[in-house]
Amino acid sequence: MSEKHLQTGDDLPSYNEKLRLFAMRFCPYAERSVLVLNAKKIQYDLVFINLDHKPEWVFNFSPKGTVPALEYEQGKAIFDSNIINVYLDEKYPEVSLQSSDPLRRAQDKMLVEQFAGAQSAYYTAAFNAQALQPNMAENYHKGLELLQKEIEARGTKFLHGDEPGLVDYTIWPFLERFEALPLLGKAEFAIDKSKYEVLTNYMDSMKNVPAVKSYALAAETHAKFTESRIKGDANYNMLDSSAVCCMRPRKKKE
CATH class of the missing domain: 3.40.30.10 (Glutaredoxin)
Known part of the structure; x- marks a missing residue:
């Protein structure tokens, strides 16, 4: 690919x-x-x-x-x-990713909606830091706390159950990117394991899911792309081997 x-x-x-x-x-x-x-x-x-x-x-x-x-x-x-x-x-119902219970499906959708505040805070912190307000970090952590409580309340390895489902795959891409914020100088957005033990254990489990593992990028990679985008020259092809091999080395400054 x-x-x-x-x-x-x-x-x-x-x-x-x-x-x-x-x-x-x-x-x-x-x-x-x-x-x-x-x-x-x-x-x-x-x-x-x-x-x-x-x-x-x-x-x-x-x-x-x-x-x-x-x-x-x-x-x-x-x-x-x-x-x-x-x-x-x-x-393609052979591998169903949604609960058969209408109430659980509704609860999953509400959880995704409630988590949107944390996503919004992430975008501001990552791409528009000068617009950050004190309440944004607070809203971000409220979202993390909500998610952690929901994982605890459900008592399963993943939000969907013993295997991840649509609700997990909907929320995960943002959790993956949240880990880049401390690397971008936003220490107040760190996901501290001492505070979020249940959530970080959940995140570790998600990282080992084959569907996730084959596509996930490291926090350092997300941070590098974010920095390039902030500078106004988003490096979309930073992972493309053909683009990398053909790049000319920069001349060293005298």
Whole structure:
């Protein structure tokens, strides 16, 4: 799989008669759909998009040019990670990722909604630090505390049960990125194991889930991409080996 992000002027790759997900390698929303596809062991192609210089054809699959978008049939697509993931779970029920209990499904959706405050605080801390307000770190930790209490209350290894489900794959991409905040100088956003033992144990379990392990990136990598984006030159292709091998070394300053 190429890690290269296609951009304005690049051709649309040929269609290979299977599901195709348009994504961005560092996007948590796109990761949600990648994890669901991985968990269900569905064959699919993955096409990465440069969101600063979008190829013209991406708008044929996602009206606003956002990712993820899932091409389920040649030239036909659905977009938005929540819509895509529910579709995948219903279309491919062999590995069900949602509870059969309507109340539990509703509780999962409410948990995701309540966790949104922590996600919002993360975006501000990571990409717009000058706009940080004291209450944002507080809201961030309220989200972590809520999540930890829910894990404790459910008494299972994962939020879904003994195996991770849609609720886990929806929340995880942000937890993965939260670990980069201390590396970006935001120590107040650290997930301290002494305070969040249950949550950090849950996170360790998620890191070892095959669907997650095959796609996850280290906190250092997320921090490096974030720094490049803050500088106004997001390094989308930092993981693409062909791009790395062809980079010319910088001349040393005299």
